[in-house]
Amino acid sequence: GAVVSQHPSRVICKSGTSVKIECRSLDFQATTMFWYRQFPKQSLMLMATSNEGSKATYEQGVEKDKFLINHASLTLSTLTVTSAHPEDSSFYICSARVAAGVEQYFGPGTRLTVT
Amino acid sequence: EDKVVQSPLSLVVHEGDTVTLNCSYEVTNFRSLLWYKQEKKAPTFLFMLTSSGIEKKSGRLSSILDKKELSSILNITATQTGDSAIYLCAVDANSGYALNFGKGTSLLVTP
Numbered sequence: 658g659a660v661v662s663q664h665p666s667r668v669i670c671k672s673g674t675s676v677k678i679e680c681r682s683l684d685f686q687a688t689t690m691f692w693y694r695q696f697p698k699q700s701l702m703l704m705a706t707s708n709e710g711s712k713a714t715y716e717q718g719v720e721k722d723k724f725l726i727n728h729a730s731l732t733l734s735t736l737t738v739t740s741a742h743p744e745d746s747s748f749y750i751c752s753a754r755v756a757a758g759v760e761q762y763f764g765p766g767t768r769l770t771v772t
Numbered sequence: 773e774d775k776v777v778q779s780p781l782s783l784v785v786h787e788g789d790t791v792t793l794n795c796s797y798e799v800t801n802f803r804s805l806l807w808y809k810q811e812k813k814a815p816t817f818l819f820m821l822t823s824s825g826i827e828k829k830s831g832r833l834s835s836i837l838d839k840k841e842l843s844s845i846l847n848i849t850a851t852q853t854g855d856s857a858i859y860l861c862a863v864d865a866n867s868g869y870a871l872n873f874g875k876g877t878s879l880l881v882t883p
Contacts, residue, residue: 691870691871699875700860700873700874700875700876701815701860701873703870703873706870750814750815752814760806760817760820761806761817761870761871762817763808763814763815763816763817764814765813765814766813766814
């Protein structure tokens with residue numbers, strides 16, 4: 658089956674620093690990748706839709722200057738949390754859609770803790 | 773506004789019980805409904821349903837879609853402690869865009 662990886666799986670950073678999270682589709686090409694955020698005991702909240710070669714589409718309320726998304730190739734999208742604050746601490750999950758299909762395959766997630 | 777509602781929000785059962793999880797939706801341009809299981813990490817794909825009345829089955833799990841009632845159920849028979857997880861229902865209302873997720877049903881199976 659389709660495999661999506663995320664790196665790092667866990668990161669702790671200091672307030673004010675930036676953190677980059679990578680999402681890769683390992684055995685398929687993904688024209689579209691999605692970034693979600695999940696708070697404890699809550700469902701996934703879509704942050705943005707990332708299309709290869711074009712600007713990401715952000716959901717209402719998500720600051721595009723704070724959460725920078727780059728989808729440089731058909732197998733890689735990155736999310737950079739800039740000037741992180743403790744309230745940005747969360748579980749960030751990416752998913753990738755097989756170009757011709759509907760299924761979304763999720764990465765294992767990245768646990769971000771900002772101290 | 774597209775909406776996906778799951779019920780119950782949480783459930784505690786004993787090993788061996790059968791459970792039924794519900795998902796209802798109100799979306800425009802429905803394409804498919806998907807079920808995911810989420811344990812400690814990211815969700816894993818269970819089923820994708822596009823046609824009404826056709827049951828999809830995988831081991832002790834099965835699911836069916838009712839487009840007339842705008843709903844789906846996920847059944848788990850002979851539950852085991854390893855079935856404890858959050859079960860997420862998501863609807864694809866416009867291919868190429870993100871899925872609309874329900875809040876999930878948190879299932880706890882006790883020995």
